[in-house]
Amino acid sequence: MPLGERLLARPRAPCGSECLGSVRRMQGHGDGARPPSADITVPETFRAMPRWWSEGSGWLDALPRLVRTYCSRWQLTVTGDMQHGSNAAVVPVVRAGEPLVLRLTPPGPGVAEQVDALRFWDGRGTVRLIDADTAGGVMLLERLASDASVQDVPVAEAMPILGQMMRRLAIPAPAHVPSTADVVVARMATLRTDWELWGRPFPELALRQAFEAGSRLSRTESQLAVNGDLHSAQVLRGDREWWLTVDPVLMRGDIAFDLGRILWTRVDEMRDAADIVRHFEAAVSAAGVDRDHGRDWVVFRAIDYWLWGLAAGLTEDPERCRRLVLAFVH
Secondary structure, three states, rough: OHHHHHHHHHOOOOOOOOOOEEEEEOOOOOOOOOOOOOOOOHHHHHHHOOOOHHOOOOHHHHHHHHHHHHHHHHHHHEEEOOHHHHHHOOEEEEOOEEEEEEOOOOOOHHHHHHHHHHHHHOOOEEOOEOOOOEHOEEEEOOOOOOOOHHHHOOOOHHHHHHHHHHHOOOOOOOOOOHHHHHOOOHHHHHHHHHHHHHHOOOOOHHHHHHHHHHHHHHHOOOOOOEEEOOOHHHHEEEEEEOOEEEOOOOEEEEEHHHHHHHOOOOOOHOOOOOOOOOHHHHHHHHHHOOOOHHHHHHHHHHHHHHHHHEEEEEOOOHHHHHHHHHHOOO
């Protein structure tokens, strides 16, 4: 059996980051069934998320009613408390004995894009979409483990899992979705301006190498599907497959697009530059990606995110990107 199948397939027998840390545990457990009309409490930790500082609490206040509405529409019974990430809430439910989760997020174009992505992969390496009301911002999904993600796996084991997940999702993509090459072209137009704006936070050598990498990455013949938001907290334990991805962003092009994110979200667990390189090599080997090509993606995305993080007022993630850049820029 190929390495990817060994890492990702469920055996026949029983066997951190500032922007991304709060997306974990969005697939709920729940044991005791209760009627669809049972009171649903919106956690105060969800109300405290930064998104609602500007958007207000109207949608949050309506969540209990929304849960009751969709439980009635889809014949669901609530089996546990609401859980959440930074932008979405999930409620564990059951229908005809099948454990599922109801996912709710404010309506918007991102909902349709995620529904399309889940329908495209249709359970291949991803959580399975059972039903959706795109206009309402509601999805019914298969239930995954809420307390077991790749984030909980030691980093030395996590890198091959994530590399193989990149390869697992790499099937021919639809032509209309964003291209990794186009994303690079658009970002290259602003990199130097942002670098100047934020006081030249890293040596010009690093900026120059990011441009050199970008010039190579701005062209690709690959038309493979890419998850543009892949990291440890987005890969949860499943039943059909040992690991399944949630909240995928469908793109096409180079599957190594998110190698940088895979690393910077776990870099706090890596001792030094040599350790970072070892974990990088484990990921690219598992993904079947050329090492130099993977390095280009890490350098470009780390520089990109470093500057974006400074603009967003982040403090920890730019430091994580700095460590990546120092490991790969010479």
